[in-house]
Amino acid sequence: MIKKTLFALAATVAVSAAQAAPEKTECIAPAKPGGGFDLTCKLAQGGLQNGKFIDSPMRITYMPGGIGAVAYNTVIAQRPDEGGTIVAFSGGSLLNLAIGKFGRYTVNDVKWVGSAGADYGAIIVRADSPYKSLKDLMTALKADPTKVVFGAGGSVGSQDWMKSALVAKAAGVDYKGMRYVAFEGGGEAMTALQGGHVQVYSGDASEVAAQIKGGRVRVLGILSDVRLPGELHDIPTAKEQGYDVEWPIIRGYYVGPKVSDADYKWWVGTFDKMLASPDYAKLRDAQGLFPFNMTGAKLDAYVKQRVKDYADLAREFGMAAQ
Numbered sequence: 001m002i003k004k005t006l007f008a009l010a011a012t013v014a015v016s017a018a019q020a021a022p023e024k025t026e027c028i029a030p031a032k033p034g035g036g037f038d039l040t041c042k043l044a045q046g047g048l049q050n051g052k053f054i055d056s057p058m059r060i061t062y063m064p065g066g067i068g069a070v071a072y073n074t075v076i077a078q079r080p081d082e083g084g085t086i087v088a089f090s091g092g093s094l095l096n097l098a099i100g101k102f103g104r105y106t107v108n109d110v111k112w113v114g115s116a117g118a119d120y121g122a123i124i125v126r127a128d129s130p131y132k133s134l135k136d137l138m139t140a141l142k143a144d145p146t147k148v149v150f151g152a153g154g155s156v157g158s159q160d161w162m163k164s165a166l167v168a169k170a171a172g173v174d175y176k177g178m179r180y181v182a183f184e185g186g187g188e189a190m191t192a193l194q195g196g197h198v199q200v201y202s203g204d205a206s207e208v209a210a211q212i213k214g215g216r217v218r219v220l221g222i223l224s225d226v227r228l229p230g231e232l233h234d235i236p237t238a239k240e241q242g243y244d245v246e247w248p249i250i251r252g253y254y255v256g257p258k259v260s261d262a263d264y265k266w267w268v269g270t271f272d273k274m275l276a277s278p279d280y281a282k283l284r285d286a287q288g289l290f291p292f293n294m295t296g297a298k299l300d301a302y303v304k305q306r307v308k309d310y311a312d313l314a315r316e317f318g319m320a321a322q
Helices: 002-018 036-050 066-078 091-098 134-143 159-170 186-194 209-213 261-275 278-286 296-316
Strands: 026-029 059-062 085-090 111-126 149-152 179-182 200-204 217-223 248-255
Touching (some): 036 085, 036 248, 036 261, 036 278, 085 091, 091 159, 111 134, 111 186, 111 296, 149 186, 159 200, 248 296
Parallel strands (some): 026 059, 026 085, 149 179, 149 200
């Protein structure tokens, strides 16, 4: 009996030790300071520290290159077993992974941990635009695609271009006949929309709340599966208007392929708790992201499906890696 008790106690201690937080934690942002990857790491840093999930502040390291490609390759090849290191990723990372821009490694070569939140595509026009609804825009596109100019902060093949191409496709227009102007970023694209240089801006939902308040723009549709909470709740999705176009822009984290099961389970369990906390919700909302709570096996399945979907789209639009 005593032996059984001691054995059970030893097992409990071993499990507790296995599930302890890593001594040092680090988040790799695959870009220069500022921007989405930095924001993603700072959300983890703040959420973990505020929730007292870690004892010492998380370090943020910057590793720019290829919308995540350099960090992906470095972690897999050189730092595969660092239990305290997470790496930020985005929907743009998954798109580039799908079309082969991450080199020889695939979606199966890391362990996907948890999400930070998500943004969603939005189809935006000027407040005085003749297009009052997504149906109006689709009708105009179908009648003469040369008279509707899309603009966004990404070149051909980027996420923003993909959003425009999917809208054109939903209208029955070949993407090769779509007019699209690439800008340096969302701010420049919004300025072009205001100046009448483009008729439609395929941007992000998080960008438009202030513009709507100022009466400068109208959002024809949100590219999410359901309506978004808060200030954008009154804007219908493309789906509910009869157009099957969705574009979630997930942000999240992964760890190296050789991170121990114990460390991986700690990260997943900790993200489950952090994502469910009201304090984290405030941090996420302040950064313009929307709820998207997914960890572990569910996130792994979601990411792999997104990469497959992106690869299919890339092939359809002639963007797949040769």
